[in-house]
C-alpha cells in the first residue's frame with residue numbers, strides 16, 4: 424500500500440499516529456513506528472520544552488524509523504516548543520489549533536516537512552498556500568479538539584482532497600480497515616488515527632480508559648467547549664457532566680478551569696473520571712478489543728486490502744452482468 428504519503432514520510436503504512444496530548448511519549452511513538460505507522464511525539468503537553476529531548480531519546484533508543492513532533496497552538500506559547508522540536512530534526516512537524524503562518528517558514532528552512540491539521544476547506548487551502556507538505560483534514564467525529572464548522576470526515580476529506588495538490592490525510596472517526604479504504608476512495612493518501620490507538624497494549628493511558636473505549640458506543644461521546652470557541656470531543660462521564668452543566672447553566676469560574684491539562688491527565692493517566700475527562704471520537708463504537716499496535720495496523724491494512732478485492736470483484740461481476748443483459 425504505497426501512496427505519496429508513504430514515500431514522503433518513509434513509512435510502510437499510510438497511517439499517521441495523531442498528536443495525543445499527555446499520551447504520545449517517545450516510547451509509545453516508537454511502538455507505532457516499529458509497527459509501520461508514522462509516529463509522533465507530542466511536544467506541547469510536556470511540562471517544559473527541554474523535556475522534549477528526553478522523549479526523543481526514548482524514541483531513538485527503541486526505533487530508528489522516521490518520526491514527527493506535534494505542536495499544538497492555542498494553549499500556551501509555542502515558540503520554545505517549536506525551537507526544541509526543530510532542534511531534534513524529526514522528519515515532520517505537525518501544527519494544529521491556530522494560525523500556522525508564523526511557524527511554517529521556520530520549519531521548512533530547517534528542511535523538515537510540515538503537516539497542518541485543518542477542519543475546513545478554507546483552512547486547507549490556506550495551509551497549502553503557506554507551504555504545508557501534507558494537510559490533515561480532521562472531521563467533527565474525531566476525538567480531541569475539532570473545528571468549529573462541524574463538517575464530517577466524509578465530506579471534508581472529499582472537499583479537501585479534490586481541491587489540494589499536496590497529499591491529504593483523512594482524520595476523525597477512522598478506526599478500522601473499512602475506514603482506511605473509504606479514506607483512500609475519497610482521495611486521501613493516508614489516514615490519521617487518534618482514538619483507536621488509545622486502546623492498544625503499548626498505549627500509556629490508564630487501563631480504565633482503554634476499557635471504557637472498548638465498552639463505549641458511538642453515541643457515548645459529547646462535544647464540550649463550544650461556548651469557549653474551542654470545541655472538543657470527549658468520552659461521556661461524571662466529570663464531563665460537570666463540564667456540560669457548567670457550559671449550559673454558566674458558573675463563576677471560566678469553563679477552561681474545569682478542562683485543564685491536569686483534569687485531562689487525571690482522566691487519561693489516573694483513570695479518574697470523577698475528577699477528570701478524556702478525549703475520544705465517535706470511532707469508539709468501532710473499538711472492540713485492546714490490541715498490540717502492530718497487530719492493529721497489520722489487521723487494518725489487510726482488512727482494507729480484502730475489502731478492496733471484494734469490491735473490485737463486485738464491480739467486475741456487475742459489469743459482466745450488464746454485458747449479458749445488454
Ligand SMILES: Cc1cc2nc3c(=O)[nH]c(=O)nc-3n(C[C@H](O)[C@H](O)[C@H](O)COP(=O)(O)O)c2cc1C
Pocket residue numbers: 440441442443444445446465468493495518519540561564565566567568594595596597615616617618619701702703704705706
Ligand atoms: C486523547 C487525544 C488527545 C489528542 N491530542 C492531540 C494533540 O495534542 N495534538 C493534535 O494535533 N491532535 C490531538 N488529538 C487529535 C488527534 O490527533 C486526531 O486528529 C483525532 O484523534 C482523529 O480522530 P479519531 O480520534 O477519531 O481518530 C487528540 C486526540 C485524542 C483522542
